[in-house]
Amino acid sequence: MTSLAPPLAAGLASPTPEDLRDYLEVEHRLGAHNYKPLDVVLTRGQGVWVWDVAGRRYLDCLSAYSAVNQGHCHPRILEALIAQAGRLTLTSRAFHNDQLAPFYEEICALTGSHKVLPMNSGAEAVESALKCVRKWGYREKGVAEDQAEIIVCSDNFHGRTIAIVGFSSDPDARRDFGPFAPGFRCVPFGDGDALEAAITPRTVAVLIEPIQGEAGVIIPPPGYLKRVRDLCTAQGVMLILDEIQTGLGRTGALLAEEHEGIEADLTLxxxxxxxxxxxxxxxxxxSEVLGVLRPGEHGSTFGGNPLACAVARMALKVLVDEDMIGNAARQGAYFLEKLRGLGNPLIRAVRGRGLMLAVEFAPEAGGARPFCEKLKDKGILCKETHRDIIRFAPPLVITEKEIDWAMERIAEVIG
Known part of the structure; x- marks a missing residue:
């Protein structure tokens, strides 16, 4: 087998189409089988487009689960990364660095936040929030030690740690991973009455996604988030909104909470x-919740490192400077209208907000995976979730012309 290493400089030979089989075989043989990706091996990306090792171009309609809202390899973020990487990458929080304070100032000014706890992954942010609201509950609310409860919603997705999968309602996420951490109560998503009934004097927080992404872009009824906010305020409970997927422009607003005019106590x-x-x-x-932390009680070697802060500062700046949030609102409405016009009787529902969209099929369609595979062959990359649902979530820089290009192919496959 030839080396699978991609070319490192211009002039080196690129992998051939035949190498695809080699890449897939090595992954299958040496890697843990915890993902089921489509059979495409990507090597380059720019804007909304990605290319595989054979040179085929695809429109990315997943955006790495909304991690590349700004588009692949955005030049200004790339420049910030390279510049900072040449100066200082990591100090740990044992010392200060000159990128952390500006990051704090800029993200607080943009979001209206009072304090920031920087981490690395989304799951770490969720775990950090859970720890902080528990500590707040004991120190400030007066909940008895080790009795704090956090209310979550069914069909949630907040990450893959032991604590998080312990309050998941997905059997695949939970099976064979117990025992799990106690202290969580699960209620149906979108049901304000059930949430109200679940609140007790031991409740310290409600953790919720404004729109459930992994569940299939499930949008709660109008007024639901406003009622959750009011209940939390009245009962002295902290509202945690997990905006790891919905936030930073994806829904056509900086944060999805803005669609109902609310503010969370903690936003992830x-x-x-x-x-x-x-x-x-x-x-x-x-300040009330993060103010309970003292030195030594929580931390991360890489959290708040100068390279991460420099990248995040520019990632936020281009979102605003280049009107990506407004573009998500406009192009999302256009894309949603086009998807709703597909007219396939096997389509049960089309829904979305901004550029967070989903097409749900009836069970007799045989699942969404075959549609995703056919779309890949047409040059569109998307992924199924919960068997019968396809999510469409392209980078926020997509244009109407590119949506039209995609819709021609989507109509051929599922229209």
């Missing part, structure tokens, strides 16, 4: 905070 961001370049996430909070 990640994915697009990196611009697709470098893992970075953050807990955005009021």
């Amino acid at each position: 961001v990640g994915k697009a905070l990196s611009g697709g370049f470098y893992p970075v996430s953050a807990v955005l909070s009021n």
Whole structure:
């Protein structure tokens, strides 16, 4: 077998189409089988487009689960990454660095937050928030030690750690991974009455996604998030909104909470905070909750490192400077209208907000995976979720012309 290493400089031979089989065989033989990707091996990306090792071009309609909202290899973020990488990449939080304070200032000014806890992955941000609201509950609310409860919603997706999968309602996420951490109560998503009934004096927080992404772009009923906010305020409970997938422009607003005019006590961001370049996430909070942390109680070697902060600062800047949020609202409405016109009787529902869209098929369609495979052959990359649902979530830089190009092919496959 030839070497699978991609070319490192111009002039070196690129992999041939036949190498695809070699890449897939090596992954299957040496890698853990915890993913089921489509059979495409990508080697380059620019904007909304990616290319495989054989040189075929595809329109990316997944955006790395919304981690590349700004488009692949955005030149300004790339420039910031290279410049910072040549100066200083990592100090740990044992010392200060000159990128952390500006990052704090800029993200707080943009989101209206009071304090920031920088981490690396989305799951780390979720775990950090869970720890902080528990500590707040014991120190400030007066909940008895080890009795704090956090309310979550069915069909949630907040990550893959032991604590998080313990309150998942997905049997594949939970099976064979127990025992799990106690202290979580699960209620149906979108049901304000069930949430109200679940709140007790031990409840310290409600953790919720404004729109459930992994569940298939499930949008709650109008007024639901407003009611959740009001219930939390009335009961002295902290509202945590997981905006790791919905935030930073994906839904046509900076944060999805803006669609109902509310503000969370803690907001979790990640994915697009990196611009697709470098893992970075953050807990955005009021001072009350993050104010309970003391030195030594929580941390991360890489959290808040200068390279991550420099990348995040530019990732946020281009979102605003280049009107990507407004473009997501406009192009999302256009894309949704086109998808709703497909007219396939096997389509059960088409829904979305901004550029977070989904097409759900009836069970008799035989699942969404075959459609994704056929779309790949037409030059469109998307992925199924929950068997019968395809998500369409291209980078926020997509144009109407590119949507029209995609719709011609989508109509051929599922129209």
